[in-house]
Amino acid sequence: MSNNFSSLRINPARLRADFDALAQFGATGDGGIHRPSLSDAHLSARAWFRDQVEKTGLEFRVDGAGNHSAFLNCAAQPVIASEAKQSPTSNVEIASSRKPLLAMTPTLLLGSHLDSVPNGGRFDGALGVLCALEVLRVVKENQVALAMNLEAIDFTDEEGTLVGLLGSAAIAGHLRAEHLQNPRGGRDAWEQGIARAGLIEKEFLNAARPRESLGGYLEVHIEQGKRLVNARKPIGIVTDIVGIASYRLTFIGRADHAGSTTMEDRRDAAQGASAFTLATREIVMRDFPQCVANVGKMEFTPGAFNIVPARVIVLFELRAPTADEFARLDAALIERARIEAHRFGLELQIEFLGRHAPTPMSEHAQIAIRAACESLGLAYIALVSGAGHDAQNLAAVCPVGMIFVPSVEGASHSARELTEWEDCVNGANVLLHAALRIAGQPNF
Amino acid sequence: MSNNFSSLRINPARLRADFDALAQFGATGDGGIHRPSLSDAHLSARAWFRDQVEKTGLEFRVDGAGNHSAFLNCAAQPVIASEAKQSPTSNVEIASSRKPLLAMTPTLLLGSHLDSVPNGGRFDGALGVLCALEVLRVVKENQVALAMNLEAIDFTDEEGTLVGLLGSAAIAGHLRAEHLQNPRGGRDAWEQGIARAGLIEKEFLNAARPRESLGGYLEVHIEQGKRLVNARKPIGIVTDIVGIASYRLTFIGRADHAGSTTMEDRRDAAQGASAFTLATREIVMRDFPQCVANVGKMEFTPGAFNIVPARVIVLFELRAPTADEFARLDAALIERARIEAHRFGLELQIEFLGRHAPTPMSEHAQIAIRAACESLGLAYIALVSGAGHDAQNLAAVCPVGMIFVPSVEGASHSARELTEWEDCVNGANVLLHAALRIAGQPNF
Numbered sequence: 001m002s003n004n005f006s007s008l009r010i011n012p013a014r015l016r017a018d019f020d021a022l023a024q025f026g027a028t029g030d031g032g033i034h035r036p037s038l039s040d041a042h043l044s045a046r047a048w049f050r051d052q053v054e055k056t057g058l059e060f061r062v063d064g065a066g067n068h069s070a071f072l073n074c075a076a077q078p079v080i081a082s083e084a085k086q087s088p089t090s091n092v093e094i095a096s097s098r099k100p101l102l103a104m105t106p107t108l109l110l111g112s113h114l115d116s117v118p119n120g121g122r123f124d125g126a127l128g129v130l131c132a133l134e135v136l137r138v139v140k141e142n143q144v145a146l147a148m149n150l151e152a153i154d155f156t157d158e159e160g161t162l163v164g165l166l167g168s169a170a171i172a173g174h175l176r177a178e179h180l181q182n183p184r185g186g187r188d189a190w191e192q193g194i195a196r197a198g199l200i201e202k203e204f205l206n207a208a209r210p211r212e213s214l215g216g217y218l219e220v221h222i223e224q225g226k227r228l229v230n231a232r233k234p235i236g237i238v239t240d241i242v243g244i245a246s247y248r249l250t251f252i253g254r255a256d257h258a259g260s261t262t263m264e265d266r267r268d269a270a271q272g273a274s275a276f277t278l279a280t281r282e283i284v285m286r287d288f289p290q291c292v293a294n295v296g297k298m299e300f301t302p303g304a305f306n307i308v309p310a311r312v313i314v315l316f317e318l319r320a321p322t323a324d325e326f327a328r329l330d331a332a333l334i335e336r337a338r339i340e341a342h343r344f345g346l347e348l349q350i351e352f353l354g355r356h357a358p359t360p361m362s363e364h365a366q367i368a369i370r371a372a373c374e375s376l377g378l379a380y381i382a383l384v385s386g387a388g389h390d391a392q393n394l395a396a397v398c399p400v401g402m403i404f405v406p407s408v409e410g411a412s413h414s415a416r417e418l419t420e421w422e423d424c425v426n427g428a429n430v431l432l433h434a435a436l437r438i439a440g441q442p443n444f
Numbered sequence: 445m446s447n448n449f450s451s452l453r454i455n456p457a458r459l460r461a462d463f464d465a466l467a468q469f470g471a472t473g474d475g476g477i478h479r480p481s482l483s484d485a486h487l488s489a490r491a492w493f494r495d496q497v498e499k500t501g502l503e504f505r506v507d508g509a510g511n512h513s514a515f516l517n518c519a520a521q522p523v524i525a526s527e528a529k530q531s532p533t534s535n536v537e538i539a540s541s542r543k544p545l546l547a548m549t550p551t552l553l554l555g556s557h558l559d560s561v562p563n564g565g566r567f568d569g570a571l572g573v574l575c576a577l578e579v580l581r582v583v584k585e586n587q588v589a590l591a592m593n594l595e596a597i598d599f600t601d602e603e604g605t606l607v608g609l610l611g612s613a614a615i616a617g618h619l620r621a622e623h624l625q626n627p628r629g630g631r632d633a634w635e636q637g638i639a640r641a642g643l644i645e646k647e648f649l650n651a652a653r654p655r656e657s658l659g660g661y662l663e664v665h666i667e668q669g670k671r672l673v674n675a676r677k678p679i680g681i682v683t684d685i686v687g688i689a690s691y692r693l694t695f696i697g698r699a700d701h702a703g704s705t706t707m708e709d710r711r712d713a714a715q716g717a718s719a720f721t722l723a724t725r726e727i728v729m730r731d732f733p734q735c736v737a738n739v740g741k742m743e744f745t746p747g748a749f750n751i752v753p754a755r756v757i758v759l760f761e762l763r764a765p766t767a768d769e770f771a772r773l774d775a776a777l778i779e780r781a782r783i784e785a786h787r788f789g790l791e792l793q794i795e796f797l798g799r800h801a802p803t804p805m806s807e808h809a810q811i812a813i814r815a816a817c818e819s820l821g822l823a824y825i826a827l828v829s830g831a832g833h834d835a836q837n838l839a840a841v842c843p844v845g846m847i848f849v850p851s852v853e854g855a856s857h858s859a860r861e862l863t864e865w866e867d868c869v870n871g872a873n874v875l876l877h878a879a880l881r882i883a884g885q886p887n888f
Contacts, residue, residue: 118746224704242703246749257856258738259686259763259830260668263729265854270739271725274718281715285707294702295714297747302562305690305740305761306604306831307857317749319703386703387750410709412701413751 032415038193064203065170106215121417168390173208236404365401476859482637508647509614550659565861612834617652680848809845
């Protein structure tokens with residue numbers, strides 16, 4: 001990369017104006033936002049994004065998966081695409097990734113998502129999209145010529161109100177018809193959402209991009225934890241995204257009158273579910289210090305004061321940074337669920353709901369982010385991401401990297417979400433310089 | 445009582461035909477019934493009861509609380525009512541219980557209730573109402589002259605879909621306007637229920653009966669536990685009804701991202717709620733062998749796989765047979781809730797929802813039931829009722845007694861509810877003979 005560009009910086013006032021404008025869509029009045037995927041608030045935020053893109057003179061694009069993008073044709077000249085290679089971590093054949101007849105200039109994707117969890121915060125996703133847009137503006141207004149084009153992308157349904165990591169799965173060619181038949185938010189919510197957005201289900205399945213068009217993917221995101229704050233470092237460079245497995249466990253006992261049935265005679269599903277919930281925490285803290293587990297919900301049946309619970313459904317997930325810990329933690333927790341059920345005379349039904357394997361970030365992307373931090377004089381630490389991100393899907397088809405900025409008090413998925421403004425600006429500048437390094441080389 | 449009546453027995457075939465007919469209303473197809481208070485199924489069952497009463501030539505009555513009765517004027521002559529006395533266990537002034545100008549013949553109430561818990565069984569409540577109706581038929585067809593009139597009563601909302609022990613509270617003069625303002629089933633369900641039944645709220649408050657009109661109350665009910673089956677005895681004579689206290693406990697932590705927040709940093713409301721749930725069982729089994737406690741439901745907020753639970757509401761109740769154990773168990777469990785909340789860094793909100801004090805049954809009623817068992821050659825044991833019953837309310841204003849029959853496997857509030865037919869017939873005959881003994885004396 002030319003030294004001419006080392007003094008480039010994003011425009012903090014412009015980024016701030018964007019941030020404040022965007023935070024109005026779905027604002028909940030307590031500093032948070034409520035923008036579930038393809039809700040009216042989310043679609044309003046997307047319409048606002050489109051306006052900004054077009055005002056800036058960037059090209060606005062929407063693909064079959066409803067991903068919204070600003071596109072900047074900044075590659076100096078087409079490069080000759082090498083034959084697309086299957087990533088060893090991908091088991092997917094992408095029809096459109098076959099060797100093209102014509103050269104194709106790769107595009108470096110920068111982005112995140114504009115949807116939120118229910119009653120979420122202003123930073124999660126939104127910050128990454130706005131940093132990406134700002135990087136394109138800076139490159140455009142400085143007429144920087146690169147080896148790759150740039151695209152600032154807002155992925156559809158990252159948070160999983162409907163499906164989860166949806167837009168990136170479609171682009172990467174991972175999405176299958178069956179994923180849309182039984183979406184985690186329910187089929188009705190899915191159909192209503194795409195109808196509201198004017199999208200068509202089968203187009204999601206046709207949205208895979210030719211692999212040779214994907215030059216890489218970089219994302220700025222809030223850490224959603226306290227490690228950067230505790231380490232007093234402004235930047236985290238993600239080394240891996242944890243694997244996630246989720247389960248629905250049903251502890252099954254027997255409904256009895258809670259007054260006239262002795263304690264000894266009960267088969268109380270609440271006892272097994274409660275013992276499992278306490279055990280998950282103990283096992284993780286004692287034997288798996290790099291991992292986490294969460295019982296996010298219990299549902300009691302019949303659920304009356306005076307009836308011994310016959311069934312308790314436990315919604316739980318576990319996360320681990322490496323394949324080895326992932327497998328061992330999974331086995332330890334499921335075994336413990338069986339033990340607790342047996343101890344209280346209960347049956348146990350185990351429904352496995354899905355899994356994302358642990359995903360390492362590209363070594364080259366990490367090097368580029370480190371170099372960007374060093375050129376900007378910003379301290380950094382390496383981190384594992386405990387949250388899932390669209391980079392997981394794209395890792396199978398292109399080099400990916402993630403830049404974390406500090407979360408005050410580690411707050412996330414909450415109105416309390418906060419990143420100091422200086423840290424947001426630092427993240428945007430790291431994204432700019434990492435992107436310039438990567439897109440400056442035709443075969444990064 | 446004349447020895448002429450010692451050979452009287454209820455008609456098993458007639459009782460069985462009633463039982464089978466009644467079990468059709470709200471039948472759930474698995475042998476159970478679903479007749480929540482003032483639901484369509486419950487009102488159909490009540491209409492059927494009215495038909496039976498009128499076919500038998502008994503007088504049908506409905507009071508302001510919607511209690512349905514068969515009335516039999518079988519008292520040989522009016523007795524001179526003594527001045528109504530305030531029961532020492534009652535703190536209630538009953539306007540209509542002032543000394544009457546005219547003599548009033550007391551009525552012995554026999555009965556139970558036709559409503560059920562959601563997805564309950566055929567026996568709970570229904571058996572007691574039908575046994576009472578059958579006793580009136582036998583007395584009527586044998587033209588037995590007694591010192592009291594007899595009334596077979598179906599109390600409104602015993603199970604508490606709306607308020608709980610409602611019809612008996614109204615008769616006893618315990619019901620207050622505030623009980624109907626925030627009913628446990630919610631105000632909407634209450635308003636819809638009474639509208640469906642054609643009842644008027646203020647009439648519930650005017651349904652208290654003159655105390656001198658209440659000669660006593662007897663009820664046949666299934667045991668809802670295993671003690672009679674284990675003891676191989678056909679009849680249980682209730683000595684006390686346990687005290688019940690119920691609470692809504694809210695464990696309050698903090699919603700955090702379940703992937704990016706370390707286990708150490710969490711304030712997970714599920715941990716406190718689960719530890720409390722396990723502790724209730726341990727405390728009761730170790731220190732309070734005559735008592736029970738139940739966590740019947742937990743409600744998680746926000747309730748997602750990937751969010752640490754910020755709030756868990758625990759619906760729980762405790763029961764104890766004596767005032768001393770009641771107070772000590774209550775204190776021990778609430779103290780433990782505080783300890784578990786503190787251990788996991790949580791706040792605890794304690795909402796006390798109500799309490800029924802432990803209620804002894806009348807000594808005289810127990811003597812009459814014992815004498816009835818002996819004259820019928822039926823073995824019995826003395827039992828504490830772990831369930832609440834309308835007799836609790838009436839105990840403050842007249843002598844009360846309860847007759848338990850065996851529950852197969854102790855099943856209750858469930859489609860599995862079963863009492864062998866021979867045991868039902870025995871219960872009805874004990875009710876008949878206990879009623880003849882009590883109603884045979886003008887001042888029992």
